[in-house]
Amino acid sequence: MIYRENGQFKTSYGADQQIFPIAQDRWAVIAIIAFAFVGVPLLADEYMFRAILIPFLILSLAALGVNLLVGYCGQITLGAGAFMAIGAYAAYNFLIRVDGMPLLAALLLGGLTSAAMGIIFGIPSLRVRGLYLAVATLAAQFFWDWAFLRIKWFTNDSSSGSVSVSNLDFFGWNVDAPAEKYLFCLGMLVVFGFLAKNLTRASIGRQWMAIRDMDVAAEVIGIRPMWAKLSAFAVSSFFVGVAGAMWGFVHLGSWEPAAFSVDRSFQLLFMVIIGGLGSIVGSFFGAAFIVVLPIFLNQFLPVLGRLVGISISTAAVSHAELIIFGALIVFFLIVEPHGLARLWATSKEKLRLWPFPH
Amino acid sequence: MSKKIGDVVLDLQNISLRFGGVKALTDISFDVREHEVRAIIGPNGAGKSSMLNVINGVYHPQDGKIFFHGQERKQMDPHLAAAQGISRTFQNIALFKGMSVLDNIMTGRTLKMKSNLLLQAIWWGPARNEEIAHRKKVEEIIDFLEIQHIRKTPVGRLPYGLQKRVDLGRALAMEPKILLLDEPMAGMNVEEKQDMCRFILDVNDQFGTTIVLIEHDMGVVMDISDRVVVLDYGKKIGDGLPDEVRSSPEVIKAYLGAGH
Numbered sequence: 001m002i003y004r005e006n007g008q009f010k011t012s013y014g015a016d017q018q019i020f021p022i023a024q025d026r027w028a029v030i031a032i033i034a035f036a037f038v039g040v041p042l043l044a045d046e047y048m049f050r051a052i053l054i055p056f057l058i059l060s061l062a063a064l065g066v067n068l069l070v071g072y073c074g075q076i077t078l079g080a081g082a083f084m085a086i087g088a089y090a091a092y093n094f095l096i097r098v099d100g101m102p103l104l105a106a107l108l109l110g111g112l113t114s115a116a117m118g119i120i121f122g123i124p125s126l127r128v129r130g131l132y133l134a135v136a137t138l139a140a141q142f143f144w145d146w147a148f149l150r151i152k153w154f155t156n157d158s159s160s161g162s163v164s165v166s167n168l169d170f171f172g173w174n175v176d177a178p179a180e181k182y183l184f185c186l187g188m189l190v191v192f193g194f195l196a197k198n199l200t201r202a203s204i205g206r207q208w209m210a211i212r213d214m215d216v217a218a219e220v221i222g223i224r225p226m227w228a229k230l231s232a233f234a235v236s237s238f239f240v241g242v243a244g245a246m247w248g249f250v251h252l253g254s255w256e257p258a259a260f261s262v263d264r265s266f267q268l269l270f271m272v273i274i275g276g277l278g279s280i281v282g283s284f285f286g287a288a289f290i291v292v293l294p295i296f297l298n299q300f301l302p303v304l305g306r307l308v309g310i311s312i313s314t315a316a317v318s319h320a321e322l323i324i325f326g327a328l329i330v331f332f333l334i335v336e337p338h339g340l341a342r343l344w345a346t347s348k349e350k351l352r353l354w355p356f357p358h
Numbered sequence: 359m360s361k362k363i364g365d366v367v368l369d370l371q372n373i374s375l376r377f378g379g380v381k382a383l384t385d386i387s388f389d390v391r392e393h394e395v396r397a398i399i400g401p402n403g404a405g406k407s408s409m410l411n412v413i414n415g416v417y418h419p420q421d422g423k424i425f426f427h428g429q430e431r432k433q434m435d436p437h438l439a440a441a442q443g444i445s446r447t448f449q450n451i452a453l454f455k456g457m458s459v460l461d462n463i464m465t466g467r468t469l470k471m472k473s474n475l476l477l478q479a480i481w482w483g484p485a486r487n488e489e490i491a492h493r494k495k496v497e498e499i500i501d502f503l504e505i506q507h508i509r510k511t512p513v514g515r516l517p518y519g520l521q522k523r524v525d526l527g528r529a530l531a532m533e534p535k536i537l538l539l540d541e542p543m544a545g546m547n548v549e550e551k552q553d554m555c556r557f558i559l560d561v562n563d564q565f566g567t568t569i570v571l572i573e574h575d576m577g578v579v580m581d582i583s584d585r586v587v588v589l590d591y592g593k594k595i596g597d598g599l600p601d602e603v604r605s606s607p608e609v610i611k612a613y614l615g616a617g618h
């Protein structure tokens with residue numbers, strides 16, 4: 001198949017404003033989604049689901065949320081982990097305290113609670129930016145770490161501080177086998193992915209990007225900075241909160257506050273930087289990269305070590321992981337701020353012109 | 359010129375603006391009439407850009423009153439001024455660099471787009487129709503400015519002259535009543551200047567938009583403006599028809615004294 005838009009003339013603005021205006025893109029997306037739903041469950045084993053695919057899907061959703069705020073609206077956050085925690089604990093409390101609460105409703109209510117908190121903790125962004133905003137969101141992270149550890153009501157007075165959810169029931173479908181959990185997470189990610197894509201190409205997305213690119217000019221043409229920024233915090237926190245609830249309910253099953261520490265916040269930020277700030281598909285690239293890299297290094301480095309005759313401990317592998325992340329972050333921030341997504345876009349552009357160089 | 363110049367729409371009285379010890383504007387009064395092209399001229403640092411920033415609420419003057427359509431205007435944020443129909447371009451182009459030409463101009467329609475966030479998220483019904491309707495309007499502006507060929511290009515990749523044109527397009531997308539232009543022709547070659555002059559006069563003619571224009575090129579100012587205000591060191595030193603201003607001794611002195 002040749003990647004071309006030649007001959008695909010748009011005869012209406014509606015056609016030009018489709019979600020994927022280039023036919024090949026449209027088919028590629030459909031093919032990938034179909035393969036993910038049908039092909040992957042046939043091919044993957046239990047380890048793949050548990051260790052790679054489910055974490056990848058849920059963290060993609062969280063990264064998508066972070067990217068809406070950081071990549072599209074230009075507001076930094078170091079508190080994404082806390083909003084995952086808020087989503088998880090809120091969903092948990094809705095589930096256990098309200099009789100007959102359906103799973104989906106609990107997850108969405110977790111997201112909405114996180115969105116409300118996102119608005120409150122986004123208020124500093126109206127006054128400060130950059131480093132100061134980073135510190136303010138970091139403070140939110142520490143506050144919620146503390147709250148979920150110390151305020152026993154949130155964890156239903158469990159003595160160990162850990163909570164658990166079992167019997168995930170999605171409208172009569174008992175989501176418990178790894179493949180089923182995978183399909184559930186995939187369904188959620190596809191829906192949220194489309195929502196995110198739509199928001200970013202609509203008026204609200206343009207307002208976020210305008211604030212990111214040139215806030216004075218944005219205000220001068222009538223964008224209310226308060227609305228644009230707080231809506232970005234709300235929507236982002238909603239995505240991150242739902243992802244947090246899914247992380248607790250579907251991936252972990254039982255968890256402690258430490259599951260959503262500041263490490264998680266940094267990890268999500270790294271995902272969007274490596275994957276591509278301001279790119280939907282970049283969020284997926286970033287999540288895939290960060291989920292797969294440690295596993296890859298764990299397999300690969302010891303083998304490499306044996307080849308050259310040194311034994312590499314697991315501690316060394318995890319050090320290597322940090323070093324590689326650090327180097328990549330620096331590389332992308334300096335050389336390619338749009339991350340893997342831009343490398344992808346550039347190669348697509350080359351392909352579009354192929355075989356002519358210009 | 360055959361067009362009708364109307365009543366005073368914007369009346370600035372005794373405006374003073376200071377930044378710490380710097381007096382950017384001192385006791386300046388002038389008015390703008392409906393449908394006219396009002397030029398503000400003066401040497402660098404005279405306070406021209408500051409004046410525009412006062413008009414659309416980016417700066418808040420310490421003293422003075424602003425009457426808009428006869429009503430005294432309270433201290434006002436830029437987005438409220440925008441909602442009242444005041445739009446502007448920037449001396450140092452302030453486009454949204456990460457976005458395409460089309461998206462930049464679409465952003466100028468923000469105030470007119472009403473569908474809520476949930477509908478936008480599912481791209482459904484009113485939200486979708488609204489996108490298409492406003493896209494049509496934006497395409498009219500793109501045609502008007504003759505930038506069809508670059509509509510999908512990221513603005514950061516465009517040459518300077520085209521960026522200025524997109525900046526004008528974004529301001530026009532608001533369908534403003536008053537359009538503030540901060541040196542729209544600075545740094546352009548003669549041809550680009552001619553194009554820009556033509557666009558400005560067309561906007562003024564076809565849509566009746568009132569225009570407040572800062573410009574250094576005296577030839578341009580004399581050609582296209584109805585009345586001219588002259589600022590120097592934050593003070594007003596002239597105000598009147600282009601010919602009156604040109605022959606005023608004080609203005610000549612300020613310009614000759616500016617070190618040419």
Ligand SMILES: Nc1ncnc2c1ncn2[C@@H]1O[C@H](COP(=O)(O)OP(=O)(O)O)[C@@H](O)[C@H]1O
Pocket residue numbers: 377380381382400401402403404405406407408409
């Ligand atoms: N935001 C600001 N902070 C401090 N000083 C400013 C600011 N904006 C303008 N000024 C000062 O006000 C004076 C007038 O500037 P400006 O309005 O940009 O002049 P012009 O547009 O006529 O060249 C200058 O001395 C400038 O340094």
Ligand SMILES: [Mg+2]
Pocket residue numbers: 406407408449
């Ligand atoms: Mg200026």
